[in-house]
Every structure is written in C-alpha cells, then in structure tokens.
Amino acid sequence: EVQVLESGGGMVQPGGSLRLSCAASGFTFSNYAMVWVRQAPGMGLEWVSSITNSGGGTYHADSVKGRFTISRDNSKNTLYLQMNSLRAEDTAIYYCAKQGSGGGWFWESWGQGNLVTVSS
Amino acid sequence: EVVLTQSPGTLSLSPGERATLSCRASQSVTSNYLAWYQQKPGQAPRLLIYGASNRATGIPDRFSGSVSGTDCTLTISGLEPEDFAVYYCHQYGNAPQTFGQGTKVEIK
Numbered sequence: 001e002v003q004v005l006e007s008g009g010g011m012v013q014p015g016g017s018l019r020l021s022c023a024a025s026g027f028t029f030s031n032y033a034m035v036w037v038r039q040a041p042g043m044g045l046e047w048v049s050s051i052t053n054s055g056g057g058t059y060h061a062d063s064v065k066g067r068f069t070i071s072r073d074n075s076k077n078t079l080y081l082q083m084n085s086l087r088a089e090d091t092a093i094y095y096c097a098k099q100g101s102g103g104g105w106f107w108e109s110w111g112q113g114n115l116v117t118v119s120s
Numbered sequence: 121e122v123v124l125t126q127s128p129g130t131l132s133l134s135p136g137e138r139a140t141l142s143c144r145a146s147q148s149v150t151s152n153y154l155a156w157y158q159q160k161p162g163q164a165p166r167l168l169i170y171g172a173s174n175r176a177t178g179i180p181d182r183f184s185g186s187v188s189g190t191d192c193t194l195t196i197s198g199l200e201p202e203d204f205a206v207y208y209c210h211q212y213g214n215a216p217q218t219f220g221q222g223t224k225v226e227i228k
Contacts, residue, residue: 037165045157045165045208045219061216100170101177105212106155108176110164 002026002109004079004096009114016086020114022079022096027109030054030074033099035107036081038092038116048094049081050105064090086118122146122211124220132228139196141223143209152187153213156194159222160205168207169194199225 008020022034036048049070050059058070069082079096094114097107123146133139143154152172157165167176169185172192182197196203204227209220 044222045159045210047217047219050217059215095164100155100167102170102174104153104170105217106153106167106170106210107157107165108167108170110166113164 150213
C-alpha cells in the first residue's frame with residue numbers, strides 16, 4: 001500500500017525555520033516526482049514546491065522562492081521541505097504527495113497533512 | 121500563470137442528481153494536463169481525474185471529465201452521499217502549476 005506520512009510541523013515565530021519531512025513507503029520512491037502543496041485555514045490548495053525523481057530538478061512557487069528548499073533522500077525514501085524566514089501567511093496545512101503513475105505533474109497519493117503555524 | 125476559475129462556488133443538489141462542475145482556464149492548458157481532486161473536511165485531497173478525462177485508480181465511473189478549449193468539466197452522473205465534498209481543478213501543463221479555488225457540492 002502506498003503511504004506518505006508528513007512530520008515536523010508545529011508553531012514557530014515569524015522569521016523562524018522549520019523542516020518538514022515526508023516518509024514514503026509502498027512504492028519505488030526514486031521513480032517518482034514529489035510535491036508539497038499547502039492549504040491555509042479555510043482556503044484552497046496552493047502548490048509550493050516540486051522535485052524530480054532524481055532530485056536534479058527543483059521548482060518553487062514565487063511566494064516561497066528564496067525561503068523554502070525542497071529536497072529528497074532516495075536512500076531513505078524521504079522528502080523534505082526546509083522553510084526559512086517564515087511569515088504569518090505561511091500558516092497552513094502542508095501536504096506531501098506522490099506523482100501519478102501515468103506520468104505528468106499530477107498528484108496521486110497524499111499524506112494526511114502537517115500543520116505549520118507561524119505566530120508570535 | 122494560468123488562472124483557473126471554478127463555478128459555481130457552491131452547488132446544492134440532492135442525492136441521485138447530476139452534478140456539473142466547471143473550471144475555466146485563463147489560457148489553453150498544454151496537452152490537456154488537467155486534474156480534478158475531491159476533498160472532504162479534515163481529509164487530504166483525493167485524485168479523481170487526470171489528463172482531463174482519465175479516471176484515477178479506484179474512482180467510480182459516475183465521475184467523468186471533459187475539456188473543450190479552455191473549459192473543463194467534471195460531471196458526477198448521480199450523486200452518492202459520499203460525494204458531497206469540495207472539488208478542485210488543477211492544471212499541470214504550464215508552469216507554475218495552479219489550482220482552482222474549489223466548488224463545494226452540498227446536500228440540498
């Protein structure tokens with residue numbers, strides 16, 4: 001069974017840092033691109049960052065560029081999101097998800113989400 | 121950036137009725153790279169449709185997707201109680217990938 005499980009969220013002050021992790025199982029992790037998508041309270045979905053299967057290509061939304069870094073360790077089947085210089089508007093549930101089996105940058109299997117709260 | 125505008129914002133229907141959800145793109149979506157997700161309260165999104173019209177694994181055939189130019193449609197042919205949720209369209213053919221703002225399907 002495909003599973004992705006996020007961890008590392010919590011409350012942090014503005015300007016602080018957090019690192020989210022996403023542990024994957026049930027599939028060959030190194031074969032699939034991965035993504036972070038967030039959802040602010042009561043709002044819709046927002047793409048944050050994507051990474052190719054090898055980790056050689058990374059992509060970030062303009063809203064987080066220069067502050068967030070996506071990475072992966074294929075030997076550990078784990079995806080990461082390093083978040084620096086956090087702002088109140090980064091408060092959201094952060095989901096990791098696995099690329100669809102049909103190819104293309106759509107997201108087939110999602111974690112349960114991890115809440116990040118940026119507040120003083 | 122491709123802006124996706126979903127309509128209506130809320131759809132009030134009864135079980136058994138047909139639901140038609142619209143997603144209009146601000147420009148043509150490359151290769152019909154359009155997906156639909158369902159999200160229930162407190163849950164993660166669930167992939168329903170990819171490539172505009174391909175059902176994801178395990179998705180019932182009452183869900184169907186279509187595209188005509190910049191207009192994409194998700195149709196639920198007969199609403200089951202478990203289908204009342206929020207639905208998001210998502211384009212992944214043009215960078216940056218973007219989501220629509222969602223359509224809530226509620227029980228009338």
